[in-house]
Amino acid sequence: MCKLFINADADLWRTRLKSVRLNGFSTSVRLENLYWRVLEEIAARDGMSLGQLLAKLHGELIETHGDGENFASFLRVCCGRYLMLQLAGEVPRELDRPIRELDADSILAREAQRLSPATRRPQRPDPPGASLSMRPVP
Numbered sequence: 001m002c003k004l005f006i007n008a009d010a011d012l013w014r015t016r017l018k019s020v021r022l023n024g025f026s027t028s029v030r031l032e033n034l035y036w037r038v039l040e041e042i043a044a045r046d047g048m049s050l051g052q053l054l055a056k057l058h059g060e061l062i063e064t065h066g067d068g069e070n071f072a073s074f075l076r077v078c079c080g081r082y083l084m085l086q087l088a089g090e091v092p093r094e095l096d097r098p099i100r101e102l103d104a105d106s107i108l109a110r111e112a113q114r115l116s117p118a119t120r121r122p123q124r125p126d127p128p129g130a131s132l133s134m135r136p137v138p
Helices: 002-006 033-045 050-065 071-087 104-115
Strands: 015-022 025-032
Touching (some): 015 050, 025 033, 033 050, 033 071, 050 071
Antiparallel strands (some): 015 025
């Protein structure tokens, strides 16, 4: 199992610092290259530059939650959710379909249903000697 991760391209987990302009201020964001690649794909789907996507995400984050603290973590979660939604079939893998054209409310409702405790499959008991790190994440 570990070989699949250990022998991956080491460039994927190297970090890169990018300067961006958010709300009229210059700042820097440090992310692993894997996340930059995913964000570039998301931006390209909607005909935006990476800087435009980051500014849009940051602006909507502030507008919705009033706080853009820990923006790098927010971006990592965005990337993970994008990939999870692709696996669930909610975001098409074909890159010619812009994300802005998707029905976000319906996708969020179906995702909430999939992730609700009532619809989750029961977890198997831990095998004898299993550690916390071996337990599945709910």
